[in-house]
Amino acid sequence: MPLKGPLFRFYVICSVFIGILFIFLIKLSLIHIFHSQYLTKLAFKQHNIYFELPAQRGIIYDRNFKPLTLNIRSYSLFAVPREVKNKNTLAAKLSDILDLDKDFILDRISSKKYFAWIERKVPDKLVKEIKELDMDGLYFIKEDKRSYPDRTLSSHILGFTNIDSVGLEGIELSFNKYLEGKPGYAFFMRDAHQNALRVETSDKLPVDGYDLVLTIDQVIQYIAENALDDAFRKHNAKGACIIVLNPSTGEILALANRPTFDPNKPQISPVDNRRNRALCDYFEPGSVFKIVTAAAALEEKKFSEDDKIFCENGSYKVANHILHDHRPHGWLTFSEVIKQSSNIGVTKIAQQLGLEEVYNYARAFGFGALTGIVLPGETGGMLKPLSAYSKTSIGAVPMGQEVAVSALQLACAISVIANGGTYYKPYIVKRIRDKYDETIEEYKPTEIRRVISEETSLRLKKILEGVVDEGTGQLAKSKEYKFAGKTGTAQKIDPAGGYSHSSFYASFIGFAPVDNPKLAIVVVFDEPHPYYFGGVVSAPVFKEVAEKSLKYLESEERLNSITNLTRLDETKLPSK
Amino acid sequence: MRISKIIGLNIFIVIFALIHVFLQTEITKLGYQAKQNEDRCQGLVDNNRVLKYNIYALESPNTLDKYVLLKNSKLKVLKPVQVFGLYPGQESEYLAKKENSGLPNKNSAFLVFRKFVSARPAEAKQ
Structure with missing residues (x-):
């Protein structure tokens, strides 16, 4: 019997509801079972915002923990082009404030992108002015900016970074992988206005970069740069460099070049100013190379200090080449040959030794090879294979011609004589540490080889002391300390051929004090004029740097001894 | 239900x-x-x-x-004799020496005060 009446209507309505419920159930199961992953992701994206958590770049310290680099906050300006209303007005105003081309800004804000950089790392003063404009579509984002509080000081050692804080030069480049750290990320809940709430849903913390402790001493660096700068201006040189080394360890205490640059604004300096001449440039060393010939002669016992050598009154023929001394000499002792820097005398010494012996000693002193310092762009200089030298080379190589060296190689070579005959690998980074002062890597003095005996070293020290006391380096003589060194004046190669008679390298290499050398110093000037002798241009710089640095080191020692005493006394105090 | x-x-x-x-x-x-x-x-x-x-x-x-x-300051590096340090425990010895020597003890109040406020040594350099 067919259903009719209220019961029929009840069943129909129930069926409709059950049908609707069934549809809902199907939809729900589709959402929960089949689309759940997609929808969960979508919801996560809508409710959360992604942030990259930048890692802090490591700090570079000097040997006394004075920071040579810091990271400071800066603001970068970007636009959301779709939100910008009056593009022309905005471009004009920003162009005035930021000193940028109006068309460039207009081009940026007219694009169809969601994001367009206008200017990265804007100075704080300008940030305020831009914020006061109160224009739609302009936003700032915080970024770390690499800053160098000492400005030009140590600029060639530290190098610089690009806008994204990636090392481009110097230590910043060589140790970028240690300094940069690893960025992290985090998802935060966000509200309807896209504001991030500090409710983290998931994260990976950034790992900050490691700090570097250098062997550089900020004060000695300043003393060296100041002295070099004064002389660089005074002698109208094209370039100059200085290296101060601890001869007993190979630690570089200071390294500077002129012209220089400010690593805070490297882009405004010419590329030439940013070149680390002390490492990257090589030149014919001239008379400073005579230390190699002298060392070889004494070590091989071919000569002693008092042996007499006839210096041909200033003119001597070697193969087809006539050698000259800058002042004619007759009979000179071995010591006097070095003191007076006689080219003829040194050639005669080398003739007794043979070119091969001089060559071998030059190699042992580290010439013609990289020193292995961890700074970019180091040159190994030029020391040709022995077979490539001609008959006239015996009159050239012993006095520093037909070879090319870097200032750093000279510093290592003079250190050998200063420290008693051992060649140490030069280094500039002492320690790599994390933020909790845990050591990641430590660099220690590396003895490479013994070049000469201690006895030869002592004899050479005496001769080089004579160079300063009564020889060509008298302008390096100090009233308070005993210094030793060797002058060098080398003609530059003329592009037209042969040696130039107007362009010179003036150099001085030495150590101080003679009895217990704490500093080995190399000073090189490129094309000084009108004065161009190493003894006139470079020796006074050596004197100033050595005197001031030794005084500073002595005062530091005194201060340390006082601090140590205090510490001892404090341990005896009753506990509070 | x-x-x-x-x-x-x-x-x-x-x-x-x-x-x-x-x-x-x-x-x-x-x-x-x-x-x-x-x-x-x-x-x-x-x-x-x-x-x-x-x-x-x-x-x-x-x-x-x-x-x-x-500032045109004519600063000079101090000679060792120009630098002296007073260390905790030495002040009493210094005072005793002064008393024994019969010299008037002009700084005693200052030294007692300094000892009271600080256990750290006074250094001419700081």
Whole structure:
């Protein structure tokens, strides 16, 4: 019997509801079972915002923990082009404030992108002015900016970074992988206005970069740069460099070049100013190379200090080449040959030794090879294979011609004589540490080889002391300390051929004090004029740097001894 | 199912939902607060970093030397005899020596005061 009446209507309505419920159930199961992953992701994206958590770049310290680099906050300006209303007005105003081309800004804000950089790392003063404009579509984002509080000081050692804080030069480049750290990320809940709430849903913390402790001493660096700068201006040189080394360890205490640059604004300096001449440039060393010939002669016992050598009154023929001394000499002792820097005398010494012996000693002193310092762009200089030298080379190589060296190689070579005959690998980074002062890597003095005996070293020290006391380096003589060194004046190669008679390298290499050398110093000037002798241009710089640095080191020692005493006394105090 | 059980279940669900909503609201509020605090903290850290930079820039030998030259200060490196340190425990010895020597003890009040306020040594360099 067919259903009719209220019961029929009840069943129909129930069926409709059950049908609707069934549809809902199907939809729900589709959402929960089949689309759940997609929808969960979508919801996560809508409710959360992604942030990259930048890692802090490591700090570079000097040997006394004075920071040579810091990271400071800066603001970068970007636009959301779709939100910008009056593009022309905005471009004009920003162009005035930021000193940028109006068309460039207009081009940026007219694009169809969601994001367009206008200017990265804007100075704080300008940030305020831009914020006061109160224009739609302009936003700032915080970024770390690499800053160098000492400005030009140590600029060639530290190098610089690009806008994204990636090392481009110097230590910043060589140790970028240690300094940069690893960025992290985090998802935060966000509200309807896209504001991030500090409710983290998931994260990976950034790992900050490691700090570097250098062997550089900020004060000695300043003393060296100041002295070099004064002389660089005074002698109208094209370039100059200085290296101060601890001869007993190979630690570089200071390294500077002129012209220089400010690593805070490297882009405004010419590329030439940013070149680390002390490492990257090589030149014919001239008379400073005579230390190699002298060392070889004494070590091989071919000569002693008092042996007499006839210096041909200033003119001597070697193969087809006539050698000259800058002042004619007759009979000179071995010591006097070095003191007076006689080219003829040194050639005669080398003739007794043979070119091969001089060559071998030059190699042992580290010439013609990289020193292995961890700074970019180091040159190994030029020391040709022995077979490539001609008959006239015996009159050239012993006095520093037909070879090319870097200032750093000279510093290592003079250190050998200063420290008693051992060649140490030069280094500039002492320690790599994390933020909790845990050591990641430590660099220690590396003895490479013994070049000469201690006895030869002592004899050479005496001769080089004579160079300063009564020889060509008298302008390096100090009233308070005993210094030793060797002058060098080398003609530059003329592009037209042969040696130039107007362009010179003036150099001085030495150590101080003679009895217990704490500093080995190399000073090189490129094309000084009108004065161009190493003894006139470079020796006074050596004197100033050595005197001031030794005084500073002595005062530091005194201060340390006082601090140590205090510490001892404090341990005896009753506990509070 | 009895009607009372259904009502009880509904009440439980409503209370649970209210607590959930309340907690979510509180989390959001705390989130805003945390953001404010973090922004303030970050601002202070940023300022601190800028100030540190300024201090180190001022402390730099580059700046100091120019300042000294500008002031025309004729600073000299001290000779060892010009530097002396007073260490805790030595003051009483110093006073005793002075008393024994019969010299008037002019600085005793100062030394007693200094000993009272500080256990650190006085150094001419600082």
